Amino acid sequence: MYLRGLESSIVVAEPRVPFQVSSRWIEVLVDCPGAQGIYTYKLTALDVQPGDILSVPFGTSQVGAIAIRLVSQPPADLAPDKIKEVTDVVSAGFFPVGYWQLLNRIAEYYYTPLIQVIRVALPPGLLGRSQRRIRLVKNTNSSTQFLTPAARQILELLQAQSQGDYSFTHIQRQVKGAYRGVRELLRSHLIESYLEPPRLSKPKLQKAVTLVDTGLEGDVTSRQREILEVLRRRGGDMWLSELLQICSTSSATLKALEQKGYVVIQEREVLRIERDSIVQEQPKTLTQAQSQALETIIKLDGYAQVLLHGVTGSGKTEVYLQAIAPLLNQGKSALVLVPEIGLTPQLTDRFRARFGNKVCVYHSALSDGERYDTWRQMLAGEPQVVIGTRSAVFAPLPHLGLIILDEEHDSSFKQDQPIPTYHARTVATWRAELEHCPLVLGSATPSLETWVEVRSEETKKREESTPITDYRLPINASCYNGGHLRNALASHYLSLPERIQSRPLPPVEIVDMRQELQQGNRSIFSRTLQSALEQLQEREQQGILFIHRRGHSTFVSCRSCGYVIECPHCDVSLAYHQTEENAPEILRCHYCNYAQLHPRNCPECSSPYLKFFGSGTQRVTQELARQFPQLRIIRFDSDTTRTKGAHRTLLTRFANREADLLVGTQMLTKGLDLPQVTLVGVVAADGLLHLADYRAAERAFQTLTQVAGRAGRGEDPGRVIVQTYSPEHPVIQAVQQHAYEAFTTAELEQRAALNYPPYGRLILLRLSSTDPAMVESTAQQIATQLNSISECEILGPAPASVFRVSNRYRWQILLKFLPTAQIELPDWEDVRSQIPTSVSLTIDVDPLNFM
Numbered sequence: 099m100y101l102r103g104l105e106s107s108i109v110v111a112e113p114r115v116p117f118q119v120s121s122r123w124i125e126v127l128v129d130c131p132g133a134q135g136i137y138t139y140k141l142t143a144l145d146v147q148p149g150d151i152l153s154v155p156f157g158t159s160q161v162g163a164i165a166i167r168l169v170s171q172p173p174a175d176l177a178p179d180k181i182k183e184v185t186d187v188v189s190a191g192f193f194p195v196g197y198w199q200l201l202n203r204i205a206e207y208y209y210t211p212l213i214q215v216i217r218v219a220l221p222p223g224l225l226g227r228s229q230r231r232i233r234l235v236k237n238t239n240s241s242t243q244f245l246t247p248a249a250r251q252i253l254e255l256l257q258a259q260s261q262g263d264y265s266f267t268h269i270q271r272q273v274k275g276a277y278r279g280v281r282e283l284l285r286s287h288l289i290e291s292y293l294e295p296p297r298l299s300k301p302k303l304q305k306a307v308t309l310v311d312t313g314l315e316g317d318v319t320s321r322q323r324e325i326l327e328v329l330r331r332r333g334g335d336m337w338l339s340e341l342l343q344i345c346s347t348s349s350a351t352l353k354a355l356e357q358k359g360y361v362v363i364q365e366r367e368v369l370r371i372e373r374d375s376i377v378q379e380q381p382k383t384l385t386q387a388q389s390q391a392l393e394t395i396i397k398l399d400g401y402a403q404v405l406l407h408g409v410t411g412s413g414k415t416e417v418y419l420q421a422i423a424p425l426l427n428q429g430k431s432a433l434v435l436v437p438e439i440g441l442t443p444q445l446t447d448r449f450r451a452r453f454g455n456k457v458c459v460y461h462s463a464l465s466d467g468e469r470y471d472t473w474r475q476m477l478a479g480e481p482q483v484v485i486g487t488r489s490a491v492f493a494p495l496p497h498l499g500l501i502i503l504d505e506e507h508d509s510s511f512k513q514d515q516p517i518p519t520y521h522a523r524t525v526a527t528w529r530a531e532l533e534h535c536p537l538v539l540g541s542a543t544p545s546l547e548t549w550v551e552v553r554s555e556e557t558k559k560r561e562e563s564t565p566i567t568d569y570r571l572p573i574n575a576s577c578y579n580g581g582h583l584r585n586a587l588a589s590h591y592l593s594l595p596e597r598i599q600s601r602p603l604p605p606v607e608i609v610d611m612r613q614e615l616q617q618g619n620r621s622i623f624s625r626t627l628q629s630a631l632e633q634l635q636e637r638e639q640q641g642i643l644f645i646h647r648r649g650h651s652t653f654v655s656c657r658s659c660g661y662v663i664e665c666p667h668c669d670v671s672l673a674y675h676q677t678e679e680n681a682p683e684i685l686r687c688h689y690c691n692y693a694q695l696h697p698r699n700c701p702e703c704s705s706p707y708l709k710f711f712g713s714g715t716q717r718v719t720q721e722l723a724r725q726f727p728q729l730r731i732i733r734f735d736s737d738t739t740r741t742k743g744a745h746r747t748l749l750t751r752f753a754n755r756e757a758d759l760l761v762g763t764q765m766l767t768k769g770l771d772l773p774q775v776t777l778v779g780v781v782a783a784d785g786l787l788h789l790a791d792y793r794a795a796e797r798a799f800q801t802l803t804q805v806a807g808r809a810g811r812g813e814d815p816g817r818v819i820v821q822t823y824s825p826e827h828p829v830i831q832a833v834q835q836h837a838y839e840a841f842t843t844a845e846l847e848q849r850a851a852l853n854y855p856p857y858g859r860l861i862l863l864r865l866s867s868t869d870p871a872m873v874e875s876t877a878q879q880i881a882t883q884l885n886s887i888s889e890c891e892i893l894g895p896a897p898a899s900v901f902r903v904s905n906r907y908r909w910q911i912l913l914k915f916l917p918t919a920q921i922e923l924p925d926w927e928d929v930r931s932q933i934p935t936s937v938s939l940t941i942d943v944d945p946l947n948f949m
């Protein structure tokens with residue numbers, strides 16, 4: 099008999115009993131077209147654990163479901179006798195139990211309904227596409243004597259099949275009462291039930307263009323000639339998509355060439371060229387610092403957090419590779435998280451060169467089908483290495499032996515929206531704890547959160563062994579990260595203070611742009627940068643030019659009346675875009691992607707004198723083309739890397755020296771390792787320095803240090819030129835001196851004084867609505883309610899810095915409190931239920947983006 103509430107009086111002889119007795123209901127995720135959601139089912143005889151795949155009645159049919167959580171009470175709004183029962187366990191232990199604990203923890207910490215967390219984590223249609231199958235258990239000595247007719251019929255059916263294996267649907271079609279029959283046979287261990295992944299998708303076909311060897315007649319245009327030339331230079335055979343991209347041409351142009359008989363276009367199977375063509379690579383002989391780091395990591399047993407603080411070009415990747423190799427041999431897997439897909443091709447190649455097809459790439463740009471296939475491969479449990487962006491932190495790898503977060507300071511590990519607003523670093527910490535495996539955080543410019551956490555643990559350890567310490571970080575303030583105060587001694591600080599082969603870090607020259615102007619130079623390039631650019635080709639070296647183009651840095655305004663052209667849906671000016679010469683001139687909104695043709699005349703006063711302000715990547719490339727016509731340039735930003743594979747194509751071209759200069763944004767600061775790059779120029783550092791949020795200085799220091807770190811990684815020494823209007827700014831000074839620690843110490847003092855992270859905690863409430871009055875009054879109302887919380891500072895409500903985006907008006911409220919404060923936060927679901935339906939509320943826990 100079942101008695102609720104008697105758990106404590108149950109004898110300890112059967113440890114599993116209390117758990118089972120208190121849970122007669124199970125919440126499951128039903129995953130079939132048209133119905134995705136969490137439903138509660140009853141359990142009577144079945145032993146179900148979270149992570150099992152179940153079969154449940156749903157409407158008139160029987161569907162697959164994932165067991166999520168055992169609950170001791172049925173939902174209040176459902177009569178217990180109305181709740182249906184779980185039919186069967188299709189596959190036990192499909193997901194590790196820890197995986198569900200992780201998802202629950204995320205739901206709780208980020209105030210997000212579990213189903214939303216599951217949606218981020220699981221690929222769509224996971225269950226729908228898999229097939230339930232039944233097979234005979236070999237060498238069983240169970241008796242078949244007392245079987246019901248249905249069970250007997252199923253058994254005979256299976257025995258008649260050579261493998262003793264049928265899909266459940268087939269059995270259902272053949273035998274009446276198949277459900278019961280199967281249940282019966284399962285119980286007597288005559289058959290087993292399993293889930294088979296769908297067959298891998300059929301071979302992928304893609305169009306290829308092949309050059310036909312005929313001499314050129316007079317019937318080709320110069321443009322067509324150019325295309326044929328590109329094709330010839332690349333061996334006369336290319337994927338259509340790649341050729342289109344490299345030549346910025348259209349399929350119609352290529353069709354025309356085909357009609358003239360110069361090329362043939364045909365479908366071809368996509369071979370895994372990328373995988374096979376990668377040359378196998380042997381582990382490198384480590385430097386002393388690398389071996390020390392590796393030794394510490396390999397010795398770790400169970401959960402630990404390691405900060406691998408290595409200057410740019412110090413060989414962190416080699417440490418990762420050599421830490422993973424022994425794990426794979428032990429049958430374990432590793433998860434490698436990277437900030438952006440832009441830098442993944444190079445990194446992935448390195449991993450593939452070492453581990454071949456054990457490497458699997460997982461990121462949000464994969465199609466549903468690809469994502470699903472990757473999932474299946476991961477669940478198969480073979481030892482492997484998964485490399486991916488933020489959402490790969492959910493990769494369901496069994497036997498996880500190590501998690502690595504490369505460039506751990508990078509803010510793209512944080513999701514701003516939709517909910518859960520998780521930080522992959524926080525989630526990775528929890529995951530490592532649950533899986534009892536180490537977490538390695540690698541960076542040349544560690545985030546202040548990680549620095550404080552790891553260094554203060556380190557300091558504690560040091561203080562224990564040596565009573566006197568001269569450590570001066572403001573570590574007396576307690577630090578907070580990942581949902582709870584840490585007291586574990588599981589933190590390690592590992593340092594790679596030098597570049598490989600003791601190569602020096604590049605000297606950083608600061609150019610004061612105010613003086614340039616005073617001395618009559620009106621160009622966006624200082625004289626120092628100009629002469630450095632001129633020398634590039636002479637010396638057969640390559641350069642990188644970094645442009646910080648964010649939001650409305652480039653805009654169009656009328657010189658006659660001062661009118662600025664703005665987005666009709668957002669409170670920002672439109673940015674001017676022209677992808678190449680003679681391409682249409684477009685004005686685009688960087689917030690909602692609205693686009694319009696650039697008008698000839700001012701919409702306000704009809705004056706023809708419209709002028710562009712600010713310098714985005716396109717403007718800089720045009721300017722370069724004008725001043726340095728001989729320089730070959732590749733632009734690398736979100737406009738030129740929109741299509742699939744574009745990152746790889748552009749970087750490969752650059753690495754093959756098809757260009758002298760790579761011009762781009764943020765994207766190129768991350769992990770690029772190109773030995774022939776000697777020059778790095780920052781066109782205007784100021785855009786980075788003056789952003790209005792508490793992390794502006796930290797982010798600017800990180801970005802500038804990272805971009806500077808791309809120079810001089812090969813044999814030729816590097817050189818960095820930073821142009822700025824504020825040369826005396828502390829961030830600029832710190833970047834020039836490569837002074838991470840000094841900068842961090844000063845910055846932390848300010849954070850501590852104002853209770854900002856990593857000492858204080860923040861929660862940002864973002865409200866938006868198409869009705870400006872409604873959202874304002876709702877924000878006021880919530881803020882008033884919050885004001886009663888003691889020990890919690892409420893900042894705002896205030897309009898967001900860009901007030902209107904896509905016709906929605908935005909307000910924000912920021913909560914700031916110390917992690918030690920005993921504060922009572924409201925039940926956010928309650929708050930949500932009180933606000934008008936026209937207002938949406940997002941709760942961003944540990945926010946990084948305040949736009």
Ligand SMILES: Nc1ncnc2c1ncn2[C@@H]1O[C@H](COP(=O)(O)OP(=O)(O)OP(=O)(O)O)[C@@H](O)[C@H]1O
Nearest residue numbers: 382383384385410411412413414415416598769771
């Ligand atoms: N022990 C070694 N011996 C020789 N070369 C090495 C060694 N370790 C790494 N390298 C090479 O040094 C270069 C820099 O290494 P890597 O890209 O891993 O640096 P990193 O620390 O990740 O730098 P960043 O933070 O700037 O991305 C790479 O080309 C790598 O192949």
Ligand SMILES: [Zn+2]
Nearest residue numbers: 656659700703
């Ligand atoms: Zn005008």
Ligand SMILES: [Zn+2]
Nearest residue numbers: 665668687690
């Ligand atoms: Zn807009």
